[in-house]
Amino acid sequence: MIPELPSLIKTSILALVGAGIFFLVRRLQQGRQLRELSRQHGCESPPSESDFQYDLFGIAKAIELGAHFRRRTSLLYTNTLFRKYGETYVSNVLGYRLIFTCNAENIKHLFSKGFADYDSSPLRKPLFAPITPHGIFTVDGPDWRKAREQLRNQLSSLPKIIDLRLCERHFQAFRQRVPHNGKAFDIQPCIFSLSLDIQSSFTLGECVDALSFTQSPANKRFVKDLLLVKDRIANDGFRGPLRHLYPRQSFRDSCMRARQHVMDRAIRAAEKQANNCGMQGTNEQSAKGYAFMRGLSTKIDDASQLTDQSLSILLANDSMGTTLSGLLFSLSQNPRVVHKLRASILESIGLTPPKFAQLGRLQYVRCVLHEALRLYPPAAFNARVANKTATLPRGGGSDASLPVLVRKGDTVVFSTWARHRLGRDFGENPENFIPERWEHLSGDMAGFIPFNKGPRVCPGQHYAMVVLTYVVARIFQTFSTVINYNTHPWRERISMTLENENGVMVGLS
Numbered sequence: 001m002i003p004e005l006p007s008l009i010k011t012s013i014l015a016l017v018g019a020g021i022f023f024l025v026r027r028l029q030q031g032r033q034l035r036e037l038s039r040q041h042g043c044e045s046p047p048s049e050s051d052f053q054y055d056l057f058g059i060a061k062a063i064e065l066g067a068h069f070r071r072r073t074s075l076l077y078t079n080t081l082f083r084k085y086g087e088t089y090v091s092n093v094l095g096y097r098l099i100f101t102c103n104a105e106n107i108k109h110l111f112s113k114g115f116a117d118y119d120s121s122p123l124r125k126p127l128f129a130p131i132t133p134h135g136i137f138t139v140d141g142p143d144w145r146k147a148r149e150q151l152r153n154q155l156s157s158l159p160k161i162i163d164l165r166l167c168e169r170h171f172q173a174f175r176q177r178v179p180h181n182g183k184a185f186d187i188q189p190c191i192f193s194l195s196l197d198i199q200s201s202f203t204l205g206e207c208v209d210a211l212s213f214t215q216s217p218a219n220k221r222f223v224k225d226l227l228l229v230k231d232r233i234a235n236d237g238f239r240g241p242l243r244h245l246y247p248r249q250s251f252r253d254s255c256m257r258a259r260q261h262v263m264d265r266a267i268r269a270a271e272k273q274a275n276n277c278g279m280q281g282t283n284e285q286s287a288k289g290y291a292f293m294r295g296l297s298t299k300i301d302d303a304s305q306l307t308d309q310s311l312s313i314l315l316a317n318d319s320m321g322t323t324l325s326g327l328l329f330s331l332s333q334n335p336r337v338v339h340k341l342r343a344s345i346l347e348s349i350g351l352t353p354p355k356f357a358q359l360g361r362l363q364y365v366r367c368v369l370h371e372a373l374r375l376y377p378p379a380a381f382n383a384r385v386a387n388k389t390a391t392l393p394r395g396g397g398s399d400a401s402l403p404v405l406v407r408k409g410d411t412v413v414f415s416t417w418a419r420h421r422l423g424r425d426f427g428e429n430p431e432n433f434i435p436e437r438w439e440h441l442s443g444d445m446a447g448f449i450p451f452n453k454g455p456r457v458c459p460g461q462h463y464a465m466v467v468l469t470y471v472v473a474r475i476f477q478t479f480s481t482v483i484n485y486n487t488h489p490w491r492e493r494i495s496m497t498l499e500n501e502n503g504v505m506v507g508l509s
């Protein structure tokens with residue numbers, strides 16, 4: 001029977017009041033539980049951003065963050081806030097509670113003891129899903145452990161997986177791009193192309209020829225799609241929920257094409273693997289050399305999963321570009337270091353391209369790379385979401401020495417950029433490029449986190465250091481001077497990694 005209108009209204013009002021009371025009681029209960037937990041762990045609140053105390057819905061703060069991202073001042077802005085509020089403070093962005101930290105103990109906690117309490121996927125999954133739905137960057141828990149295990153063996157045996165003859169071929173292609181007689185050019189895009197060529201050869205077993213003057217239309221399209229995808233992921237990361245307001249068609253198209261490009265090769269690798277089954281040995285090391293995808297196809301027979309993991313490795317590639325671009329920018333302003341760097345390389349190994357065993361001898365190359373990774377960490381920011389009520393060891397109370405309660409769903413944003421530049425972990429003048437500081441410091445030291453640490457540490461760390469050492473050695477065996485043509489200071493451009501918005505204008509002679 002259809003109830004009369006007045007009784008329908010009455011029922012609705014009663015239901016609404018009931019729901020309201022239920023909601024209120026639950027909030028009060030949760031509040032009481034949180035206060036109790038806070039008391040048990042000795043937690044105190046960290047400072048909240050006072051400039052936004054009346055911004056109840058976090059809209060003004062979101063606009064402020066967006067403006068800094070567009071003006072390329074996000075890193076300066078957050079460092080200013082760390083100086084103002086201390087190493088840990090809280091912001092409200094569009095109703096989400098964000099805890100910003102650059103405190104060494106808090107970051108160490110996220111990497112180690114507190115690792116299981118925090119996830120990456122709530123933030124990354126919506127961003128990466130169209131390109132790598134089940135890639136290692138996108139997943140947590142058992143899926144992540146499985147992906148990690150699959151990658152571990154493929155990135156561990158360095159002399160087997162790194163083909164220095166191939167690196168040399170790519171270096172020679174890079175050399176073709178350097179104008180003669182120290183003429184000015186923007187070295188940054190060449191460096192990014194060099195690392196993409198190295199990385200695509202390594203991952204797919206075929207080069208995308210980003211440095212070539214005769215790149216095929218298919219490779220050109222693939223590189224263009226990858227760039228668009230990476231840019232969009234970075235922009236959407238900053239936009240948060242507002243990303244839904246922006247059209248996504250071209251992003252989806254690029255994801256689909258880039259995935260298909262890699263999928264075609266994954267299918268071929270999986271078929272080859274199936275044909276080789278039963279034959280002696282594996283096909284990881286074919287006549288063409290090692291290819292990550294072929295190696296992985298001995299572990300994964302599903303082409304879609306193989307595509308996810310291989311594309312993830314390609315997306316991680318820019319980090320080497322950031323490191324070299326930051327290094328060359330710093331060197332352009334430090335002729336003393338360039339002179340010392342070249343002399344140290346020539347003294348250790350002379351002018352012939354280094355062999356694998358010789359790379360470890362290049363101590364000063366290691367120092368300049370560590371210094372570049374410190375000042376220009378490719379992952380300048382990172383974030384985790386609490387998957388249950390958890391804590392951070394520091395940031396609470398008037399002197400920030402007490403633990404902080406982190407509620408389930410809160411986001412902890414940690415800044416590698418700030419950790420590397422504020423404070424005294426690295427000795428005097430932390431904002432300056434001084435490779436000699438690494439003659440007394442270790443790359444394993446607690447506050448140095450370009451590759452993160454703990455279970456989710458970058459699995460490509462050692463691979464990257466070998467390849468970077470080779471490239472730096474070859475550049476400075478070949479050239480003795482870096483002429484500085486930069487007329488603007490370094491300015492952030494946050495994509496999947498970090499670039500100099502103004503380019504890196506140098507001459508090599």
Ligand code: HEM
Binds near residue numbers: 155378458461463
């Ligand atoms: C200078 C070069 C590099 C730097 C600074 C770097 C840095 C990082 C950082 C900070 C992470 C952790 C991200 C997070 O937990 O949120 C990471 C993850 C990762 N990196 Fe690298 N990376 C570099 C090069 C590479 C290379 C060359 C490869 C592959 C050959 C690679 C493969 C990966 C993978 C697969 C992950 C995901 C690990 C996981 O989620 O368990 N990286 N990298």
